[in-house]
Amino acid sequence: MTIRCDVRAGAAVLAEDPAQWCERVRGEVERAVREFVAARCREHLGADGTAVLGEVITEFVRGGKYLRSAFLAAGWSTAAPETGATHRAAGSLELLHCFALMQDDVMDESPLRRGAPAAHTAFARWHARQGLSGSARRFGESAAILAADLCLVWAEQMLRECGADPGALARASRRYDVLRSELAVGQFRDLLNESRRRPALAEVLAVARAKSGNYTVRGPLELGAELAGASPGVIAALGRYGTAIGEAFQLRDDLLGVFGDPAATGKPVGDDIRARKATSVLLLAREHAPARRELRRLDARTTLSDNDIERYVDIVAESGARVRAERLIDQRLGEGVEALTAAEMAPEARAVLVHLARSCADRAR
């Protein structure tokens, strides 16, 4: 990785290594989110018993990969120097992601998130500790949905107040609307595929593309570039890069959902199998497994034992789905990096994008 000199405001600044850049930006973004959330809690959570909402949200925003914010900041850096506005805009995507995860865990009935209690689990436990009446589970789910609402509202407010140029903000807001709507619609399509006895691989991949392509990689990148006033050419190149890397990200996610190490992912072994998710890897296996009949028999069971899960993982591994997914990931990674060569941008931004692409494609959590 070459390190170049970045001449800004007359002073020679040694540009960072991309990994250092990621670490520093993560710290700045996390601080911006924490400050914003603390201000909202002071503003809205004064009433008796409501402090727990702030505690759960604050705990939630501390974790995670901060990937969407990194892509926003990287997109921004292709066109303008990073400022406090960059970190606030990037932070708003982390709050949006908290919204999505909190809701998702309720819908999937996942008790854990990143190895710690999911928001609804935390609220249910609080309900029990407080000695409240009624169902703790139901209380936890409702409270998590409301905490997610606050994250969604605060995310939009944080973006609107980030301090970017008003014209650029207006253009970016339109993209933000699309991103948020597609996030909800993508969740619905997921829900639908999980309720279909035999969802089509093409539809599952289309949803994965819409969700990760736009929401995780491409959307944040384009948003950052737009906020910083990037040229249409750069935005278009980032769009191509984002689509390819988003797919690589999703394919890796699907591999981790079957083969991931619980210690790294914070999720139980074979989590997607247990949750009967229709992921690309599971569908590839169902299409190609020599033991597809056994897979179908396992699919028909109402509950799966730990032994069933273990056997399921083995069948998927033997089916060739794993190798095919890895090959697809490599292909997308190549396409993504290739898309950057045509666009004019600061070399540091390019280096960061190449680094981020690799971390998306090849990660353990």
Added chain:
Amino acid sequence: MTIRCDVRAGAAVLAEDPAQWCERVRGEVERAVREFVAARCREHLGADGTAVLGEVITEFVRGGKYLRSAFLAAGWSTAAPETGATHRAAGSLELLHCFALMQDDVMDESPLRRGAPAAHTAFARWHARQGLSGSARRFGESAAILAADLCLVWAEQMLRECGADPGALARASRRYDVLRSELAVGQFRDLLNESRRRPALAEVLAVARAKSGNYTVRGPLELGAELAGASPGVIAALGRYGTAIGEAFQLRDDLLGVFGDPAATGKPVGDDIRARKATSVLLLAREHAPARRELRRLDARTTLSDNDIERYVDIVAESGARVRAERLIDQRLGEGVEALTAAEMAPEARAVLVHLARSCADRAR
């Protein structure tokens, strides 16, 4: 009700009767919402199977009292002539309200809304009709939460794109943020009070004040006035009016929750009793009923039969809670109308506000 001449742009226009105004504005707002939602559906709901999201949302926005939009338009009319921007801004509050109701019905497990299937019921039935697998109830709840998300996101977009003056919109957005955050926090406080064995009357009334005061009456009014560039004096007077009328609205709601006619409210008899809601009227009864011991015995039962509900309603009626609540409503109505006398505004706007105050205080649904 006096009808006055409104001289605007040199032409004498016969001002409407307040009831006509309400009906006309409702029509305009409903059309604006329908158009906006249709455009969003075209933009985001092209994928296979997603059209049902648009159908449920469109069906949902057709119903309701359109009270919040009326208050926004009335607030606007105190300072500037009504335009298409008024209707779009007002419509955004109806979409926000759809979000709140869809979520609320999931949390309360209410199968009906306005006598028709609630959103989660509609989605659950669709799940069954489509022959999908898994729990229809769980699918319905998740889909309703996602449809609510879309309403929340689209509401904000509709307000931002309404066409109001950018400076006024920026000031109004700050109020909008407060309104949305307080809506979610108010829901959480409600949830908490329902989980408390003996919530304090003061806390229940404080929540009712925060929820209806700000969200149903005061918030929409101030938002409309701010968008139209009203003076701080008028906004302050509307704030006092809004607080009083908001309380009257909530007290009436609580009376209807016990004594309402199902044919008018679209809810079963004694709905709040069945749902074990801690409303002002039920708390007043529990504090004052001569038969409080019987009330407590009924409260301790895990399920209430139709006979129990009937007996419960009788006890509340005999307790004097009904009379006390009616007296409080009259008092708040007087205070609200009184607050308007100090403020300078078009006489038509004042007449509409008096009319709206009466409809909030004295309604059957």
